[in-house]
Amino acid sequence: MEIKTLYITVADAVSGLTVSIDTIWVLLAAFLVMFMQPGFAMVEAGFTRAKNTANILMKNFSDFAIGSIVFWILGYTLMYGDDIGGFVGKVSLFYSNDAVDGVPGMASLLFQTVFAATAATIVSGAMAERTNFSAYLFFSLIITAFIYPISGHWIWGGGWLSQLETPFHDFAGSTAVHSVGAWMGLMGAWLVGPRLGKYGRNGEPKAIPGHNLTLGALGVFILWFGWFGFNPGSQLAASGEGNAMAIAHIAITTNLAAAAGALTALFGTWILYKRPGLSLTLNGALAGLVGITAGCDIVSPGGAIIIGVVAGMVMLAAVPFVDRILKIDDPVGAISVHGFAGAAGTIMVGLLATDGGLFYGGGAALLGTQVIGVLAVAAWALGTGFILFSILKYTIGIRVTRRIEEEGLDVYEHGETSYNM
Amino acid sequence: MKKIEAIIRKTRFEEVKDALNEAGIEFFSFWEVRGVGQARESRVYRGISYDTGTIERVLLSIIVRDINVARTIDSILKSASTGEIGDGKVFVSDIMESYRIRTGEMGDESLYIKD
Numbered sequence: 001m002e003i004k005t006l007y008i009t010v011a012d013a014v015s016g017l018t019v020s021i022d023t024i025w026v027l028l029a030a031f032l033v034m035f036m037q038p039g040f041a042m043v044e045a046g047f048t049r050a051k052n053t054a055n056i057l058m059k060n061f062s063d064f065a066i067g068s069i070v071f072w073i074l075g076y077t078l079m080y081g082d083d084i085g086g087f088v089g090k091v092s093l094f095y096s097n098d099a100v101d102g103v104p105g106m107a108s109l110l111f112q113t114v115f116a117a118t119a120a121t122i123v124s125g126a127m128a129e130r131t132n133f134s135a136y137l138f139f140s141l142i143i144t145a146f147i148y149p150i151s152g153h154w155i156w157g158g159g160w161l162s163q164l165e166t167p168f169h170d171f172a173g174s175t176a177v178h179s180v181g182a183w184m185g186l187m188g189a190w191l192v193g194p195r196l197g198k199y200g201r202n203g204e205p206k207a208i209p210g211h212n213l214t215l216g217a218l219g220v221f222i223l224w225f226g227w228f229g230f231n232p233g234s235q236l237a238a239s240g241e242g243n244a245m246a247i248a249h250i251a252i253t254t255n256l257a258a259a260a261g262a263l264t265a266l267f268g269t270w271i272l273y274k275r276p277g278l279s280l281t282l283n284g285a286l287a288g289l290v291g292i293t294a295g296c297d298i299v300s301p302g303g304a305i306i307i308g309v310v311a312g313m314v315m316l317a318a319v320p321f322v323d324r325i326l327k328i329d330d331p332v333g334a335i336s337v338h339g340f341a342g343a344a345g346t347i348m349v350g351l352l353a354t355d356g357g358l359f360y361g362g363g364a365a366l367l368g369t370q371v372i373g374v375l376a377v378a379a380w381a382l383g384t385g386f387i388l389f390s391i392l393k394y395t396i397g398i399r400v401t402r403r404i405e406e407e408g409l410d411v412y413e414h415g416e417t418s419y420n421m
Numbered sequence: 422m423k424k425i426e427a428i429i430r431k432t433r434f435e436e437v438k439d440a441l442n443e444a445g446i447e448f449f450s451f452w453e454v455r456g457v458g459q460a461r462e463s464r465v466y467r468g469i470s471y472d473t474g475t476i477e478r479v480l481l482s483i484i485v486r487d488i489n490v491a492r493t494i495d496s497i498l499k500s501a502s503t504g505e506i507g508d509g510k511v512f513v514s515d516i517m518e519s520y521r522i523r524t525g526e527m528g529d530e531s532l533y534i535k536d
Contacts, residue, residue: 274465279466333467
């Protein structure tokens with residue numbers, strides 16, 4: 001064989017292997033992120049009351065099922081299609097693509113689908129225990145078909161936030177995924193109103209303990225595990241030294257931030273409330289994970305710890321702020337964890353990015369962009385959330401009747417209860 | 422015949438059961454119950470302090486012959502006590518009639534097995 005022919009044959013084989021390795025990695029990461037769905041389901045079920053368990057499980061199941069289909073039909077190309085004016089992607093319905101761009105188009109579709117479903121499922125927790133099931137189905141469809149893909153396009157699809165002079169940096173979606181879900185959840189939880197008995201006569205918040213913190217803890221461990229797909233998977237490749245170093249680095253920053261967030265909440269509750277509290281410590285780990293998601297690729301391990309600590313502190317401050325000042329009833333802390341801690345983590349990329357961060361002598365340009373991105377996406381999600389939930393409120397209604405809420409959504413909304421003893 | 426009802430701490434149940442057995446009481450029923458009282462369990466959930474107000478206890482219900490009343494009460498008072506608020510209470514009331522389903526025996530005879 002001539003040297004030239006041999007060279008071409010070897011080059012083809014290597015490039016084929018590269019595609020295989022990257023595809024395996026992206027699909028494996030997608031499967032891990034899919035497993036975050038049961039994580040969310042267990043957290044939300046555990047942090048709420050037994051009479052509403054079947055309902056919250058149904059909501060977690062159905063938003064994934066609906067999201068999977070509508071994101072394939074419409075959402076994916078609205079997000080990743082050719083850019084139109086920096087605002088949306090060019091839609092081509094019923095995505096089908098055999099071309100390989102790093103990985104096969106269908107692998108990208110699956111990876112992005114599980115991310116879209118993550119944004120949607122955050123909302124069910126914030127609105128748990130009093131939201132009408134039909135309204136929730138309709139909401140799931142709209143967020144995965146339109147709302148999440150449009151703001152996602154601005155960040156990841158070539159839209160205006162990625163076209164700024166210093167592009168907005170949200171590596172795996174602190175803002176693109178988590179904050180979108182949280183700000184919509186905030187609007188939904190505000191418009192649906194607090195659960196009966198959440199606030200006393202003088203407006204003071206009451207504790208409504210979740211029925212099973214064992215499930216809650218399992219859910220948080222599952223989410224932590226799934227995050228190893230969420231963040232390292234967002235590298236979208238594993239082949240070659242550069243990618244291998246990147247995914248290993250991201251796995252470490254992700255894990256360190258989660259640990260720092262958990263410890264911050266552990267000692268924070270010990271100081272604030274005299275004893276280390278389990279449910280807020282669980283939220284602390286999640287706050288660290290949400291916080292690191294934006295900058296997991298460009299902060300140092302030490303920077304990841306700082307982000308985890310700050311995200312944990314922001315969450316600890318946000319829970320009473322949402323509860324007592326905003327008087328919005330968020331049974332699982334979704335708004336504090338995914339919204340406030342996500343915003344803090346995204347902004348801190350502007351400080352702690354080793355290339356371009358303010359603390360590393362990179363000036364304030366990235367910090368400015370990060371703030372713009374956080375505010376723009378918050379405005380988008382809060383605005384569309386307000387419109388969507390208001391329309392639902394005055395048409396099919398977003399709240400169950402008093403009697404259904406008192407006796408449990410399981411019996412009346414589904415005719416099935418989770419616990420039959 | 423008397424009915425002796427005792428509300429005791431869950432943590433003292435085994436001691437009370439053993440003391441009753443030593444006193445010759447072989448049959449009784451019990452339930453896990455919740456009530457409100459002077460004992461308090463303050464908790465914090467997600468930064469909000471609350472008082473469960475409800476406390477968990479075990480309620481024993483023992484039907485005894487008149488000759489056994491004093492020592493039954495005595496054994497409960499001794500075995501269930503910790504000296505702290507929340508040790509519980511003992512109530513005694515009259516029982517009008519009693520039957521053993523298997524044999525149809527009535528009154529005192531229905532309350533013990535003859536050797």
